[in-house]
Amino acid sequence: MKSDRLLSILLLLQAHGQLPSADLADRLGVSVRTIMRDVEALSATGVPVYTVRGPQGGIALLPGYRTDVTGLTADESRALFVLMSGSAHTDLGLGQALGSALRKVMTALPAAHRPDADLMSRRVIIDPVRWRGAPGPRRPDAGLAPFQQAVFTDRRLRLRYRRGRDNRVSVYTLDPYGLVNKAGVWYLVADHKGEPRLFRTDRVQAATVLDAPVRRRADVELSDLWEQLREGIDGVPAPLAVTARVRDDTLAMFLRVHVTDLAPSWERPSDAAGTGEGWTEVELRFRSLLAATALLAFGPTIEVLAPDDLREVMAQKARETAALYRDEG
Template identity: 75%
Template sequence: MRSDRLLSIMLLLQTRGQLPASDLADRLEVSVRTIMRDVEALSAAGVPVYTVRGPQGGIALLPGYRTDVTGLTADESRALFVLLSGTAHADLGLGQALGSALRKVMATLPAPHRPDADLASRRILIDPVRWRGTPGPDRPAPDLAAFQQAVLGNRRLRLRYRHGRDNRVHTYTLDPYGLVNKAGVWYLVADHDGEPRLFRTDRALSATVLTQPAQRRDGLELTDVWQALRRRIDDIPAPLAVTARVRDEILAKFLRIHEADLADPTPTNSRAEADGEPGWTRVELRFRSLLAAEALLAFGPDAVVLTPDGLRQALARKAAATAALYAPRQDT
């Protein structure tokens, strides 16, 4: 749209000073003639824009004229460019609009803040969708100071880390690409010995920023490495099929917590089919393991597993063991 192009011309002239018409035409992907017509339109609208003829000429704004969003602090500028994952905007058809908006905001930022804002946009990412079968964060937010220093300072990081699968502690020297907040959980995306790895920051026992610069692989940014790692995890099959009936009063909460585990995104009500009692909805789920499916026990009698029998038996054993812990004590 022409209004967008006129604003872009003003912002480019404001931030870069005098520019040749051919340079503006290349940046905005229009002809030089179109640029000259736009300059005439800006002048007619009262914008103090003028042309300078000759080999060193171009188009410029009178000194002191500004159309901006200045007044932002350095932290505020960085905050604007901590982005949601690109797929979130693309899914809404807003990918191009987001890029255009950020270019306009970047052009209007105070010059000293632009490098930090640009770096934040390439090193920090927010992905709001939970992993399949993984509950939300249940620990306090970790101290991210050392992680941020390494990521934004382009430095290597030495990480002493406790793995969740076996509680073993290992020490790694890492080349960070950036930080990702995945549904409230912070992860460090980094190379270890040239291979991409993912580390939950709340499992770090210590993090030390080293003096050596990070040695990332050429041509790769955080979004590239993150997408590859995310697909590697999301593509793990979930072979355990589970059928449950859920009381309608807690159905919304259940679906919110187990959204990533649903085999059918639109569960149907099957009141009389299961046991003749109204007020229940049948839900089909998929879990990676029996252990992961045992999380259903958290809903107590409001979520009843119908199949498989192996999971029903496992839940019964856990429920019995828990009940035994709270049985009345016998006086001796």
């Protein structure tokens, strides 16, 4: 369509300033004569486009001319470039298309909006896939304002932070790279003494943005660090093999909750109809007995068959829970 072609010419000239007519024709798959007619049409609408003669000539826009063909506000431009992890688009076969679309949008953005949009794409990642193991309870955090301030103003950050492994509170001075939302939980990716670390924002007791400029390592991007840290967590083998049977009327929900805990070799039987009249055996992998006790959440609709030490832990916890509710009258 001619309107699409006119818009494409305008975007290309906004990006490059001047291009040979033959180059435009090749990019758009039309003849040079068609390009010249389109240039006349753009000029007639008031766009300051003109031709430059000679070996170095071509089609050009008046220097300094910009138009916001997208209609996006500054906030909308930033929001558009907060993307899900690249793997999500790649899985759908849309990785290349997404990159191409965003390059076109970036070209079309007003010059004043581009730096913020580019910075947003490099400082914030949305990863919708939850961790392979249980992520632990979500606690309210104090808000993301200090983290955003440090990330987008390139300043160091001091945290008072409760560690998950031992519940101890420590103070860290960090060089932040960006923020990651992992299945609804926000994390700060930062260097601590030159080493990459991951900090859950809901474990932060206090955050102070320092005046000192950030000390990021050269040529290191948030996306690279996130992949390294994510693989360091998800890639750890889960050595505890668990066999359990799940009541059929609960099986669908159980599989949704524990999809990341299923053994790679396990396949759902075709006869697991979910009628509640039978049980389906499942194979799972957990990192520890403690992690496996998350199965207690399904109560009597699941029974651990193996290993025996997990059965004993489950039975003991069930007895302790029942004792809390025992009728003493």
